[in-house]
Amino acid sequence: MIAIEELTKAYGSDVAVDDVSMVVEAGALTVIVGASGAGKSTLMRMVNRLVEPTSGRVLIEGEDAALLPVHELRRRIGYVIQNHGLFPHRTVAQNIATVPTLLGWDRQRIAARVEELLHLFQLDPATFARRHPYELSGGQQQRVGVARALAAEPRLLLMDEPFGALDPLVRGKAQEDLKAIQRQLGTTIIFVTHDMEEAIRLGDRIAVMDGGRLLQYAPPAEILVHPATPFVGALIGVGDRPFRLLSLETVAEEVEPGEAEGAAVAADADLRNVLAELLWSRRDAAPVAEHDGRVIGRVTLARLIERAGAPT
Amino acid sequence: MRRRFAQSAPTVLRALVVVALVAFLIRPELFRPLLAPLCDAGQPVIYDRASLLSLTLSHLATVAISIGGATVVSVGLAILVTRPIGAEFLPLSRSIVNIGQTFPPVAVLALAVPVVGFGEKPTLIALFLYGLLPIFENAVTGLTSLPPEVVDAANGMGMTETQRLWTVEAPLALPVVLEGVRLSAVIALATAAIGSTVAAKGLGEVIIAGLLSNNLAFVVQGGVVVAMLAVTVYEALSAVERIFARRAGRIAKLEEA
Numbered sequence: 135m136i137a138i139e140e141l142t143k144a145y146g147s148d149v150a151v152d153d154v155s156m157v158v159e160a161g162a163l164t165v166i167v168g169a170s171g172a173g174k175s176t177l178m179r180m181v182n183r184l185v186e187p188t189s190g191r192v193l194i195e196g197e198d199a200a201l202l203p204v205h206e207l208r209r210r211i212g213y214v215i216q217n218h219g220l221f222p223h224r225t226v227a228q229n230i231a232t233v234p235t236l237l238g239w240d241r242q243r244i245a246a247r248v249e250e251l252l253h254l255f256q257l258d259p260a261t262f263a264r265r266h267p268y269e270l271s272g273g274q275q276q277r278v279g280v281a282r283a284l285a286a287e288p289r290l291l292l293m294d295e296p297f298g299a300l301d302p303l304v305r306g307k308a309q310e311d312l313k314a315i316q317r318q319l320g321t322t323i324i325f326v327t328h329d330m331e332e333a334i335r336l337g338d339r340i341a342v343m344d345g346g347r348l349l350q351y352a353p354p355a356e357i358l359v360h361p362a363t364p365f366v367g368a369l370i371g372v373g374d375r376p377f378r379l380l381s382l383e384t385v386a387e388e389v390e391p392g393e394a395e396g397a398a399v400a401a402d403a404d405l406r407n408v409l410a411e412l413l414w415s416r417r418d419a420a421p422v423a424e425h426d427g428r429v430i431g432r433v434t435l436a437r438l439i440e441r442a443g444a445p446t
Numbered sequence: 447m448r449r450r451f452a453q454s455a456p457t458v459l460r461a462l463v464v465v466a467l468v469a470f471l472i473r474p475e476l477f478r479p480l481l482a483p484l485c486d487a488g489q490p491v492i493y494d495r496a497s498l499l500s501l502t503l504s505h506l507a508t509v510a511i512s513i514g515g516a517t518v519v520s521v522g523l524a525i526l527v528t529r530p531i532g533a534e535f536l537p538l539s540r541s542i543v544n545i546g547q548t549f550p551p552v553a554v555l556a557l558a559v560p561v562v563g564f565g566e567k568p569t570l571i572a573l574f575l576y577g578l579l580p581i582f583e584n585a586v587t588g589l590t591s592l593p594p595e596v597v598d599a600a601n602g603m604g605m606t607e608t609q610r611l612w613t614v615e616a617p618l619a620l621p622v623v624l625e626g627v628r629l630s631a632v633i634a635l636a637t638a639a640i641g642s643t644v645a646a647k648g649l650g651e652v653i654i655a656g657l658l659s660n661n662l663a664f665v666v667q668g669g670v671v672v673a674m675l676a677v678t679v680y681e682a683l684s685a686v687e688r689i690f691a692r693r694a695g696r697i698a699k700l701e702e703a
Contacts, residue, residue, distance in 0.1 A: 184602055208604030219599030222695030223617045233603050268695050282603075292602075 135160045136181065136290065136322065141190035143176050150176040152346035153190070158339075160195075160289075163316055163323045165337035167330055167369070173346040174326045178292050181324065182211045194290065209233055212283030212291035212321070216298040218275045220267040226252075226278050227263040233286040251281040254315065273304040280312070284321070293325045297332070309336055330369050334358070334378050342366050355382055359445060376442035380405035388441065389422050389431040398423035401430060409438045460681055467674045471499045474667070485663040493652045493664050502671060504647035508566060509634045512573035517627055520578050524585030524623075525611065536586070543582045546575035551637050555644050569641030569648075576637060577630035584626025588619030621691035628683035635676045639668070649675075 136158040143151040151173040158164045166174040179185040181192050183204050192199040199207055220229050227248045234244045252259045255277040267275055276296065283291055297305045313336060316323055327333055333340050334354045341351045342362075350362035358379050361367040370378065385408050386401040398421040399408050412420060412435050419434040470477055474492045481491050492498075523539050526532035551572040558568035592615060600610045642650030649668050656664025 182602060184598070205604040205606055208602060210604075213599065213602030215595055215598055215602070217595045219593075219595035219602075221596060221599075221614060222593075223693055236604055236609070266695050 135195060136324070137193040138177075138181075139191050139193065141177065141180055141192065142188050143173075143180060143185055144188045149346050151180070151187075154343075154346075154348045155190075156341060156348060156351050158322060158324060160322050161320045162338040163313070163325060163336055164339050164341060165325045165327060165333040166341045166343060167327055167333040167337075168343035169369075170328060172343040174328075174341075174343050175294055176346075177343065178294060178324055178326050181290075182208045182213060182292060184208075205236075209236055209286060210288055210290070212286075212288040214279050214283045214291065214293040214296045216295040218267075218279035218296075220275060220279060220282070222267055225264050225266055226257070226270070227259075229267065229278060230282045230285050232282055237286055239286075247285060251285060255281050255311070257281075271304075272300055273308065276300060276304075276308055277311070280315075284315075284319070289322060291321050291323045293323060295327055296325070298327070305332075312336065330371070331378075334381065342369060355379065358382075377406050377409075380409055380438065380442050381407075383441065385422050385433050388433055388437055390434065390437065392419070392432045394419035394421045394432040394434075396420055398427075398429060399433065400425065405438055405441060408433055409435075409442070412438070460678075463674055464678055467671065467678065470667075470671065471502055474498055477667075481663040481667060484666055485661045489659070489661050489663070491663050493655060493667060495655070496647070496651070498649075498652070498667070498671065501647060501649050501651060502675065505635070505638055505649045505672070506675070508569055508638050508641060508646060508648055509573065509631060512570045513577050513627065513631045513634050515570075516574050516577035516630060517581055519574075520581035520626070521585050521623060524582055524589060528586060528589040529607065539582070543578040547579040549575065551576050552640055552643075555640065559644050564645040566641070566646045568644050569638060569646040572641070573634045573638060577634055580629040580633075581623065581626040584629075585619065585623045588622030589615055591622075592618050617690075618694050621687050621694055624683065624687045624690060628680060628687065631683060632676050632680050635679060636672060639672055 138154060138156050138158070141151055141154045142149065154173075154177055166177060168174045176185055180187050181194075181199065183199060187200075194207075194211075221232070227245075230248045230251055231244045234247060239247075248263065249259050252262060257274065257277060262270070262274070262278075267278065270278065276299075280293075280296065283293075297308045300308055309332065312323075315321075325336060334357075337354055339351065339353055340357050342349045342357065342365075344365050350357060350366050352360075352362075357366065358370055358375055361370055381404045383405045384402050385399055385405060388405065389401070394417070396415060396417055399411055401422050401424050408420065412418070418436070419432045421429045421432050423429050478491050485491060520543065523543075527536040527539050554572035554575060555568045558571045562568060562571070596614065596618070597610070600614045605613070638646075638648050639650030639653060641648050642654050649672050652664050652668030652671075656662065656666075656668060
């Protein structure tokens with residue numbers, strides 16, 4: 135658990151982060167979202183003390199971050215940035231081994247960990263371990279960047295616009311992979327982005343910031359339904375609200391018994407995609423199937439429309 | 447086929463220069479017919495007061511020592527002024543190495559002789575001072591123009607200042623530093639010839655002897671050897687630079703494109 139208490143960062147009379155308090159639950163993926171200059175990166179960088187707070191404190195599992203030796207603190211926290219920041223003169227394996235090497239792990243343990251991570255990120259060690267970053271695609275570079283951050287098994291991972299430089303297709307895949315890996319490892323993640331769509335897609339909780347202040351900190355559904363301020367509403371995009379609400383849920387949660395005509399939709403598809411599919415194929419309902427092809431029921435247009443509206 | 451020739455032509459040319467240079471230094475008599483028309487009958491064609499090979503080696507040694515020293519001092523200074531603790535010394539260091547560059551080496555020789563006497567020392571001092579600026583400026587550029595996200599990542603992962611310097615900054619800045627060393631070395635090779643005016647052993651001796659005795663053959667052989675040395679050293683250091691640049695991942699993309 136990370137407790138941020140009355141954290142402020144001022145540069146002269148310029149206040150970048152203004153008295154922010156929030157609690158990040160262990161194992162949760164918390165997204166800090168806001169326009170550029172909102173103070174979201176500064177807030178995140180105060181957790182691993184790349185920025186030293188002007189006042190307030192950060193407690194990591196009860197320990198005051200300011201009291202730990204700064205290098206030890208950072209080695210315990212994974213760090214991923216936009217444009218990955220891989221060391222261009224080092225191979226993929228050496229890049230991933232950075233923090234374990236700093237921590238003085240023995241060579242066998244490092245080699246085993248590097249191989250494990252390459253597998254986890256679907257990079258074949260025989261092909262990729264000895265390559266240099268410039269020999270990889272953007273998506274592969276980003277995966278190596280995340281693998282490097284996870285190398286020393288940190289309990290906390292900080293990610294600053296990690297997918298900002300990826301094209302939309304690769305980006306979607308990277309987001310899915312991150313979700314899957316986070317579920318698998320149970321790592322606490324603080325994720326900074328300016329993209330509300332990405333925030334809703336990834337976040338267990340979303341912190342909306344503007345002008346250095348924390349405007350709202352809540353689960354995505356709550357933010358969509360009850361935006362705390364007009365600014366938060368504008369950031370969500372009120373016109374897209376029903377669709378974003380649908381995108382939070384999978385079909386599996388709305389399956390009802392019965393049959394329907396036509397091609398089946400996957401049980402783990404999100405409701406927005408299913409709505410689009412029903413509208414496009416001019417159907418009122420579609421069968422829902424598991425990955426093995428077993429039909430478990432149907433989903434109806436009426437149910438989706440019901441789910442898309444504001445709670446009454 | 448033609449393209450292949452165009453690509454290999456520079457390599458062949460470089461090899462020829464080196465072969466010609468080595469042949470001339472070991473067996474200068476072979477080149478007698480080429481040089482004879484340049485001097486009057488009766489004048490010696492090939493410089494014979496010392497072996498050309500030993501003069502060349504002394505010349506190279508003078509350059510190596512002075513530029514070696516200049517590299518150590520400049521790089522050390524550049525590292526210091528690019529740390530937070532030494533940042534305020536940057537303007538001061540810059541003025542000091544600039545003075546080294548502004549003083550003509552001839553003037554330094556003249557001023558150094560009364561202090562350290564005739565021989566190698568004044569030349570070493572002059573070349574050392576003259577070599578500081580390009581190396582220092584390149585080292586500062588190399589250390590301050592690193593990709594910001596790489597430095598950020600190094601800090602974020604918990605490297606100490608020293609770890610970051612040796613494992614990230616130094617390897618990435620190395621090609622740029624070497625470029626400065628190459629510039630200084632080539633300038634020093636040419637400039638070292640004037641050391642012979644204060645009795646340093648080197649190829650300047652041959653040129654000066656030629657000028658004094660009005661023997662164009664001496665002037666040409668001294669001059670051409672210095673020029674060929676400069677070209678060879680330039681090429682050799684460029685090759686080393688490319689190796690390190692590729693290792694640093696800096697130019698690999700350009701070459702593939």
